[in-house]
Amino acid sequence: MFKALALSMLVTALVMAQALVAQARPESFADLAQTVSPAVVNITTSTTVARGTGSGPVLPDGSPFEEFFRQFREREEGEGGEMPRPRRSSALGSGFVISEDGYIVTNNHVIERADEIIIEFYEGGEMPATVIGTDPKTDIALLKVEADNPLPFVSFGDSDVARVGDWVMAMGNPLGQGFSVSAGIVSARNRALSGTYDDYIQTDAAINQGNSGGPLFDMDGKVVGVNTAILSPNGGSIGIGFSMASNVVTRVVDQLQEFGETRRGWLGVVIQDVTTDVAEAMGLDMVAGALVTDVPDGPAAEAGMMAGDVITSFDGVKVPDTRELVRQVGETEVGKTVRVVVFRDGGTQTLKVTLGRREEAERAAGAGPGGDEPEAAPEPEAMMGMTLAPLDDELRSQLELANDAQGLVLQDIDQTSEAFEKGLRAGDVITEAGQQEIVSIEDLEVQIDAAREAGRKSLLLLVRSNGQPRFVALTIQED
The missing domain is CATH 2.40.10.10 (Trypsin-like serine proteases)
Known part of the structure; x- marks a missing residue:
């Protein structure tokens, strides 16, 4: 009797569980669609473009249609070499109202370069819209229509x-x-x-x-x-x-x-992800954080951050990788002073950084080449699959580097080497080894010996390719 009752209860429980699973799928979306539809809009844009800017159909040589399309283009562009007449181009997209006073969200690519934007509402009627602001980085645009009556709108969720x-x-x-x-x-x-x-x-x-x-x-x-x-x-x-x-x-x-524009926080560093070999070369316990490869003038430099630091925490939040750090910084208020924890020289330090504004910092500045009398070129030397030579005035001029640029230039590379596999190429400049500046082959040899004595299997190099810095860890060969 007891076993039969237990079996009956189990069967009942399974049936109820299946019923709950079935109920998890909505029977209909009709009520939801009816509720939110009035706030969803169609967007039509018009743009003036010049005729003749397209390439036209691609036809094989000798095609019987060549003459037809030549005559068609001549009619479109006018006779006697006249300038082609402009035409109107239309595009379609979608959007949604977020406030009763007429603010509308859509994609930036929907309204980009549009001369005219028309909003069509679900319940009928059209209105012209103006652009309040755009953000190409997230492909978001904010529009505004002027309505006589409050508009139906929807709210954002989490x-x-x-x-x-x-x-x-x-x-x-x-x-x-x-x-x-x-x-x-x-x-x-x-x-x-x-x-x-x-x-x-x-x-x-x-x-x-x-x-x-x-x-x-x-x-x-x-x-x-x-x-x-x-x-x-x-x-x-x-x-x-x-x-x-x-x-x-x-x-x-x-x-x-x-x-009317975005205002994102700016830290002022060039960063790369921490890889397994980089973590081993630096003595990091975890493969996480953002490795600083360069610190130009800006908030981080003023706070004492250095190339070779690994940012492990930003404003109290752990940093798993560069993507998350960029998001965290961008979402932080401009002018806010934050605590940034970095790994440096085997330990951690906390820096206080007052964030700047990214949009203002994106104005790039370049350095010009030098022009002093060239010195005698030093003999290159092969190490770790790379043929290296110290920078001199002639090499600086050839590579269009600043007069005070220092390091070892990679003149040739073994294509079977680890260095080649990790993206190093002729013309790259190694400026640091073991997080120490190097200006000669002897400096590099000292850092290789120091890494061996510390029991490390690899050496961390700071390499500049076309002016862009990045860290690369190369395996140290046994003596």
């Missing part, structure tokens, strides 16, 4: 709580077909495509051309992403779409609304 497997719904104007809804799940989180501040939600909800700038909703009707891109071999949806996470978008929108 994209950080979205989990892989959660249901989401995309809305927009795919392929110019008008308002359309598609549903799917969150396929992945924290995707990076090509931008510095990328943080995309990946979804299998159908996203096509024209969906760009439209919202990705969670089941509470909150916007957790802005539909931006798809991965597709044919231009259509294959179930891999990307939406910029709302927690990135809200920070950008707030700044565009307040300032």
Whole structure:
């Protein structure tokens, strides 16, 4: 009797569990779509372009259509070599209203270079829009329409709580077909495509051309992403779409609304990821952090940061890699003084850095070549698969380096060597070894011996390729 009762209870529990799983999938998205649709808009842009700027059809030599297209182009461009007449080009996209007074979010690429922007509302009617501000780095734009009455709008949700497997719904104007809804799940989180501040939600909800700038909703009707891109071999949806996470978008929108532009924090360092061999060469316990390769004039330099430091913590948050550090810095208020923990000389130090503004710092400055009398070139020497020679005036001139540039120039390299495999090439300049400046072959030999005595298997080199610094760890050969 007891066994039969226990079996019955188990069967009941399994049936209830299956019912709960079935209930996890919504029976319909109709109520949600009806609620949020009035805030979703179609966007049509017009741009004036010059005729004749395209290359036209590609035809094989001797094609019977060559004469036809030649005459067609002549009619388009006018007779007697007249300048081609300009024409209007239109494009379509999507967006959504975020406030009753008419602020609208879309993608920057939807409205970029547009002369005219028309907003079409779900419930009918059109309005012209003006651009409040854009951020090409996250592909976000903020528009504004002037309406006589309050507009229906939607709010942003917290994209950080979205989990892989959660249901989401995309809305927009795919392929110019008008308002359309598609549903799917969150396929992945924290995707990076090509931008510095990328943080995309990946979804299998159908996203096509024209969906760009439209919202990705969670089941509470909150916007957790802005539909931006798809991965597709044919231009259509294959179930891999990307939406910029709302927690990135809200920070950008707030700044565009307040300032008309973004104002990101700037630390003032050139960094690279810490690899396993670099960690071993530096004596780091973990393969994490951001390795500083250069410290130009700026906030970090003023705080005493040095090339060779490994940033392990920024403003109280651990730094796993360079991508996260760039995001953390960019999201921090300009002018804020933060604590930055760095690993240096086998221990940690805490620096106080007052952040500058990245947009102001992006004005680049270059150094010119030198012009003093050349000195006799020293004999090159082969080491670690590289043929090296100290910089002299002639080499500085050839490489267009500053007069005071120091280091060893790589004149030739064994293509079977580890150095070649790690990207070193002729013309690169090694300025540091073992985090010590080097100006001669003897300096490099001293650092190799010091690394051996310390029991290290590799030596950390600071290499400048076309002026860009990076650290490379090379294995030390046994004596």
